[in-house]
Amino acid sequence: MSDMQTQSRPRVVIVGGGFGGLSVAKGLAGQPFDITLIDRNNHHLFQPLLYQVATAGLSPADIASPIRGILREQKNVRVMLADVSGVDVARKEVIAGYRVPYDYLVLATGARHSYFGHDNWATFAPGLKTIDDATYLRRRILLAFERAENESDAEERKRLLTFVVIGGGPTGVEMAGAIAELAKRALASDFRSIDPRCARIILIEAAPRVLTSFTERLSEAARRSLEQLGVMVRLGTAVSECSCEGVRAGGEFIPARTIIWAAGVMASPAGRWLGAETDRAGRVKVRADLSVPGHPDTFAIGDTAAAVDADGTPLPGIAPVAKQEGQYVAGALIARSRGQTVAAFRYRDFGSLATVGRKRAIVQIGRLQLSGFVAWLLWSLAHIYFLIGFRNRFVVALNWAWGYITFRRGSRLITGLYARPMEDMRPASRSELHSKAG
Amino acid sequence: MSDMQTQSRPRVVIVGGGFGGLSVAKGLAGQPFDITLIDRNNHHLFQPLLYQVATAGLSPADIASPIRGILREQKNVRVMLADVSGVDVARKEVIAGYRVPYDYLVLATGARHSYFGHDNWATFAPGLKTIDDATYLRRRILLAFERAENESDAEERKRLLTFVVIGGGPTGVEMAGAIAELAKRALASDFRSIDPRCARIILIEAAPRVLTSFTERLSEAARRSLEQLGVMVRLGTAVSECSCEGVRAGGEFIPARTIIWAAGVMASPAGRWLGAETDRAGRVKVRADLSVPGHPDTFAIGDTAAAVDADGTPLPGIAPVAKQEGQYVAGALIARSRGQTVAAFRYRDFGSLATVGRKRAIVQIGRLQLSGFVAWLLWSLAHIYFLIGFRNRFVVALNWAWGYITFRRGSRLITGLYARPMEDMRPASRSELHSKAG
Numbered sequence: 042m043s044d045m046q047t048q049s050r051p052r053v054v055i056v057g058g059g060f061g062g063l064s065v066a067k068g069l070a071g072q073p074f075d076i077t078l079i080d081r082n083n084h085h086l087f088q089p090l091l092y093q094v095a096t097a098g099l100s101p102a103d104i105a106s107p108i109r110g111i112l113r114e115q116k117n118v119r120v121m122l123a124d125v126s127g128v129d130v131a132r133k134e135v136i137a138g139y140r141v142p143y144d145y146l147v148l149a150t151g152a153r154h155s156y157f158g159h160d161n162w163a164t165f166a167p168g169l170k171t172i173d174d175a176t177y178l179r180r181r182i183l184l185a186f187e188r189a190e191n192e193s194d195a196e197e198r199k200r201l202l203t204f205v206v207i208g209g210g211p212t213g214v215e216m217a218g219a220i221a222e223l224a225k226r227a228l229a230s231d232f233r234s235i236d237p238r239c240a241r242i243i244l245i246e247a248a249p250r251v252l253t254s255f256t257e258r259l260s261e262a263a264r265r266s267l268e269q270l271g272v273m274v275r276l277g278t279a280v281s282e283c284s285c286e287g288v289r290a291g292g293e294f295i296p297a298r299t300i301i302w303a304a305g306v307m308a309s310p311a312g313r314w315l316g317a318e319t320d321r322a323g324r325v326k327v328r329a330d331l332s333v334p335g336h337p338d339t340f341a342i343g344d345t346a347a348a349v350d351a352d353g354t355p356l357p358g359i360a361p362v363a364k365q366e367g368q369y370v371a372g373a374l375i376a377r378s379r380g381q382t383v384a385a386f387r388y389r390d391f392g393s394l395a396t397v398g399r400k401r402a403i404v405q406i407g408r409l410q411l412s413g414f415v416a417w418l419l420w421s422l423a424h425i426y427f428l429i430g431f432r433n434r435f436v437v438a439l440n441w442a443w444g445y446i447t448f449r450r451g452s453r454l455i456t457g458l459y460a461r462p463m464e465d466m467r468p469a470s471r472s473e474l475h476s477k478a479g
Numbered sequence: 480m481s482d483m484q485t486q487s488r489p490r491v492v493i494v495g496g497g498f499g500g501l502s503v504a505k506g507l508a509g510q511p512f513d514i515t516l517i518d519r520n521n522h523h524l525f526q527p528l529l530y531q532v533a534t535a536g537l538s539p540a541d542i543a544s545p546i547r548g549i550l551r552e553q554k555n556v557r558v559m560l561a562d563v564s565g566v567d568v569a570r571k572e573v574i575a576g577y578r579v580p581y582d583y584l585v586l587a588t589g590a591r592h593s594y595f596g597h598d599n600w601a602t603f604a605p606g607l608k609t610i611d612d613a614t615y616l617r618r619r620i621l622l623a624f625e626r627a628e629n630e631s632d633a634e635e636r637k638r639l640l641t642f643v644v645i646g647g648g649p650t651g652v653e654m655a656g657a658i659a660e661l662a663k664r665a666l667a668s669d670f671r672s673i674d675p676r677c678a679r680i681i682l683i684e685a686a687p688r689v690l691t692s693f694t695e696r697l698s699e700a701a702r703r704s705l706e707q708l709g710v711m712v713r714l715g716t717a718v719s720e721c722s723c724e725g726v727r728a729g730g731e732f733i734p735a736r737t738i739i740w741a742a743g744v745m746a747s748p749a750g751r752w753l754g755a756e757t758d759r760a761g762r763v764k765v766r767a768d769l770s771v772p773g774h775p776d777t778f779a780i781g782d783t784a785a786a787v788d789a790d791g792t793p794l795p796g797i798a799p800v801a802k803q804e805g806q807y808v809a810g811a812l813i814a815r816s817r818g819q820t821v822a823a824f825r826y827r828d829f830g831s832l833a834t835v836g837r838k839r840a841i842v843q844i845g846r847l848q849l850s851g852f853v854a855w856l857l858w859s860l861a862h863i864y865f866l867i868g869f870r871n872r873f874v875v876a877l878n879w880a881w882g883y884i885t886f887r888r889g890s891r892l893i894t895g896l897y898a899r900p901m902e903d904m905r906p907a908s909r910s911e912l913h914s915k916a917g
Binding site: 103 | 520521522538539540541543545547548551552557558559560561577610611614621622625628629666668669670671672890891892893894
């Protein structure tokens, strides 16, 4: 709006509409700032439930909301769909095709999966970070069963019905559990030539236990739950090769047509945009107030930042950390505009949750440790509560209730098989649009 | 199942899992046939609501169900995901990479949009027949608003905010109405630089009225409803050019970045597979029992067939026709297996319905003509009732109720922006899989 541009309110540019970026924007509601939130997608994604889209339990729209819709009523925010390629720190401009000037910059650009130097594995072992990743994985998983049904060669059929999940963190555990339930329950009587219940789901983890951020007792409960679901869990096993034929793990070759990567993440290149110091995972080393050393008006939060706790422990890359960091930065900006100072950021840990398929989860809140059905109920409530938007919450609850009663999966669609290429559809920059129009 | 293969029950191959093909399969439930249903997608699609996916009102999974799931309990059906490329009529085999032998063949392969010889228009004016078409159109429509928001050139902004729908049949009328509601209601307060309510939606029809299959009175009611929604309706106007810059219609050039093709359909190439006689739209000219002349064991139904009524009127390409034809063919096959004969196919017309956006529709049942809200209620009930599967029906009803109360659109996702190419993911034939495995 033109009246906003002519006023001299500080311009805040937020890059990224995830949990971190969105909480900065919301924290500045009604405050005298001109905010621009830039994201390369038009939606905020509730990433903790992304594995449910990849395994056909939920639809993309159930766990994603247009960022514009979320911030519709907040008139000091402008939302921009654009792909940021860099930052001109000298002129204080974000480069997204055209240039967006800022007084304060918040980098909340998240992370992608990392293949620890084996980038060629990406083709064979796709990861799970975006809606498109999830519908791609859904297509691959469902197509593996379809192809097995049409396959006459026994060896190839076995290869098609072997699903390897690499990485025993929350995503890996959730994916392995959900694929097991898909195969052994939802698809059990859908096929004629194959029995999906014979599918092998193998979870490989290099560490000696799964879900290492939890206590040993809860890790062990999660492993037992996985094995009860029919997942083979291989601990202390490193992967040395991924190909279209399968996975080499701990010296053994496992023939498999579907491999899912959940082993590691790498921060977005935001650190490079600034020339800032980063840790090994590409996360910007931030100061106690989450600002970037040498750039007092630039903040990095969420998976983009390597923030530490009061005792120097690195904070995990989870939604609550990103949210609290976003709220803190919003408060810090308000304080600065009033000439006040703020205390260092301090993360309040309200506990951790992870789920292992239908009706099993583990919960750790301080010294309280829960596993099994009660933990799952807690997990469900927490996730439904935190999903943005009443509608989504309600539809998700309904889908869960329905899936729980019937064991069915409502979203078992293979889409994109005949889709056209999308190169021409990516967010264009202002200059590109002009040259096309001219 | 091996016990089915060793018995000498007649083998029925159905190509296509739409309304026609599915009703053949269901009509043969419990009967002594070995049925194979082949489709190139894994889902049955409720096409009448596809425009709602294209305009972000519903999610793909709300209107599509896996064919396997629908036929799960029917043990004499095998469902196959495969792309049929031809029929070997001499050997009675369907060619889908590998060969599927049949005693009876039912072709229910549907139709695609047709550009009347201007195939190059497909790039600029995509049509709406599949889930992927719908998510593609959704992306284009939503991106047009996003780009307009980032656009500084007034002329280009106007071009981005002009949506041209070509064709005033049911799909064109529904699309135009739904885009108008999206722009003028759902998106109204989401943007800062543009006002989506200023978007121009233009519906172009070569005939002198829209929805020509209805009475003139109802056509006129539909046109008025469209104009009340803010759609500009241009009747008696032929399109002579589509390009990335816009549409030339009736001599005038309309600059527009989003063009939607709803002007004509062409049957699938099933007629060519048989070397059968087809009409101008590529539909197989069938006999009174829907069998193909010269191929007494092959039937063509739905949009694949040019069937006629008792008085010689061609039957329209709508779901009720396809369903009744499918039920008829199932009955004919059962009769033949018992050595009985059947009367000619006769279509029972239960009336026609078309909707024009939120709470307006037209209904024609025999001599009864309705328009407005009551017609819309009838339309809603009929569509929810016919949606396959309780869950879908319930979720659709919920989404509609929610959209009705709030004017919001729940599925406003732009997906596939950064998706990877899918060439390697199409249904593989048995031989392809073997060569990969070997």
